Amino acid sequence: xxxxxxxxxxxxxxxxxxxxxxxxxxxxxxxxxxxxxxxxxxxxxxxxxxxxxxxxxxxxxxxxxxxxxxxxxxxxxxxxxxxxxxxxxxxxxxxxxxxxxxxxxxxxxxxxxxxxxxxxxxxxxxxxxxxxxxxxxxxxxxxxxxxxxxxxxxxxxxxxxxxxxxxxxxxxxxxxxxxxxxxxxxxxxxxxxxxxxxxxxxxxxxx
Amino acid sequence: xxxxxxxxxxxxxxxxxxxxxxxxxxxxxxxxxxxxxxxxxxxxxxxxxxxxxxxxxxxxxxxxxxxxxxxxxxxxxxxx
Numbered sequence: 014x015x016x017x018x019x020x021x022x023x024x025x026x027x028x029x030x031x032x033x034x035x036x037x038x039x040x041x042x043x044x045x046x047x048x049x050x051x052x053x054x055x056x057x058x059x060x061x062x063x064x065x066x067x068x069x070x071x072x073x074x075x076x077x078x079x080x081x082x083x084x085x086x087x088x089x090x091x092x093x094x095x096x097x098x099x100x101x102x103x104x105x106x107x108x109x110x111x112x113x114x115x116x117x118x119x120x121x122x123x124x125x126x127x128x129x130x131x132x133x134x135x136x137x138x139x140x141x142x143x144x145x146x147x148x149x150x151x152x153x154x155x156x157x158x159x160x161x162x163x164x165x166x167x168x169x170x171x172x173x174x175x176x177x178x179x180x181x182x183x184x185x186x187x188x189x190x191x192x193x194x195x196x197x198x199x200x201x202x203x204x205x206x207x208x209x210x211x212x213x214x215x216x217x218x219x220x
Numbered sequence: 221x222x223x224x225x226x227x228x229x230x231x232x233x234x235x236x237x238x239x240x241x242x243x244x245x246x247x248x249x250x251x252x253x254x255x256x257x258x259x260x261x262x263x264x265x266x267x268x269x270x271x272x273x274x275x276x277x278x279x280x281x282x283x284x285x286x287x288x289x290x291x292x293x294x295x296x297x298x299x300x
Contacts, residue, residue, distance in 0.1 A: 143224035143225065143226060143227060143296060144224065144225050144226075144227045144230045145223070145224055145225075146223045146224065146225055146291060146292070146295060149225060149230050149233075149234070149291055150288065150291065152234065153234070153237065153284070153287055153288065153291065154284070156234075156237065156238060156241060157241070157280055157283070157284045157287075160241055160242050160245050160280065161276055161277075161280045163242075164245060164246075164249060164276045164280075165272070165273055165276055167272070168265070168268060168269045168272045169269075188253045188256060188257055189250060189253055192246050192249055192250050192253070193246070193250075195246065
């Protein structure tokens with residue numbers, strides 16, 4: 014696609030070879046892009062010389078727009094089936110021919126469910142992020158191991174005090190106090206092996 | 221376990237679990253305190269420790285199964 018360069022763009026116009034060098038792509042790649050619709054200021058034989066003349070700014074804009082379109086297409090293809098099903102559900106809810114108290118309520122419910130799911134898909138598309146259940150499972154198992162290890166450490170900590178105590182009520186109190194202290198420390202993230210912040214950071218990083 | 225979760229929901233679930241898990245595990249363990257203290261007095265520390273471990277194992281397994289079931293419920297439809 015040959016387009017005359019604006020005055021502002023003239024300073025960015027370079028030859029094909031220079032463009033390839035500047036953006037680090039092979040000349041053949043640029044030729045392919047041109048055949049796919051990438052913009053050029055002049056082509057060989059246009060009177061401007063024997064070489065392609067390319068506005069680098071326009072070329073990069075075209076490339077970015079194409080990448081965005083590709084990504085959008087990929088996401089749309091991924092969700093096409095579900096989005097279509099939800100659209101049909103919304104249409105069915107909108108065109109319910111007998112809107113009595115129950116059917117209208119059902120139609121509204123279906124609309125709410127469909128809209129909620131569409132919002133979720135939009136959010137997922139915008140953020141582009143899901144996390145595998147398997148990764149979350151590993152994180153949760155780690156969390157449980159931390160809690161378990163801490164609770165299993167309690168008996169040895171109260172052994173001396175308990176051994177010297179014969180009053181059943183006092184034994185009970187010692188155990189309860191130890192549990193409460195362990196719970197407090199765990200809740201505060203003080204327990205060894207229970208680095209909650211780290212676990213959350215790993216989850217956020219998509220582990 | 222295959223399938224995917226929406227990141228924001230997974231983060232919220234994990235944050236809630238990190239706070240509620242120790243509290244709930246401790247609460248359930250406290251319920252066993254009288255019985256464990258009785259074992260300590262009657263059978264000595266080794267038996268007490270053994271029963272303590274068995275109780276903790278049981279509670280943690282129970283809570284872990286509950287948490288994983290809740291996690292599975294958050295799965296994005298059709299992602300498995």
